[in-house]
Amino acid sequence: MSDTPLEIGPDPTLLLVDDDEPFLRRLERAMEKRGFDVQAAGSVAEGIAKATARPPAYAVVDLRLEDGNGLDVVERLREKRPDARIVVLTGYGAIATAVAAVKIGATDYLSKPADANDVMQALLAKGDDLPPPPENPMSADRVRWEHIQRVYELCDRNVSETARRLNMHRRTLQRILAKRSPR
Structure with missing residues (x-):
């Protein structure tokens, strides 16, 4: 990983999609403090609607939502904005779902609970740079x-x-x- 500071770029739009309301609000506030222009959605339907109406440069999407699969949001966003950097979050860290997420266009894949720094690293990593391992991983x-x-x-x-x-x-x-x- 390079020592250069992470830069958001000219378009700071970020879509967060998660059905865990407290987590969604915390992440929304944290990412706004880091300079992103955040839209939040609590469902697949709402995420698809926001991704279609105003395709963001960045997105963080939960894999399993109450009304469906977050990969549907990833697919729609990839259609509307091919250059978007998309991170898929899930409480189920499985190789098969990680492969599926990357195949349809996710930039990275993080297991919950991920903090705002982990998300920021994953969203802004350049090229083949891998984010550093977490400081305090779960046992x-x-x-x-x-x-x-x-x-x-x-x-x-x-x-x-x-x-x-x-x-x-x-x-x-x-x-x-x-x-x-x-x-």
Whole structure:
């Protein structure tokens, strides 16, 4: 990575698409402080509408949204603005989804929780420069715990269904859920 400061460029427009409202608002404020002209959307439909009406130079799109797949927003934005730099965010760091995101036009792929500095590095990285590794990456235990919590919430907090989907014994899952989150 070069030592030159990151520059936004002449067009500072940024579209953020995420259905996690608190995360979306925090990231929106943080990116505005860094000089971006931010539009926020909480759904695939809203993201596509904003990408079509005013195609931004930059975009940060969550992969899984309540009303569909964030890759639909990436595709539409790529059609409207081929030079846009797009970062896909997800709570599900998987090789297959990363490959799919890059194939349809994403510039980079970050796992949640990503902070504004990680997003900024990914959006503004030049050429083949890779952003530096995160200063404080999540521990493997924390990643596992986050994944279990996410599946538990998606299963409407049903322990038996969550255990079945995670291929885990119900009692083991109950013990994990009863503990505090690892650091």
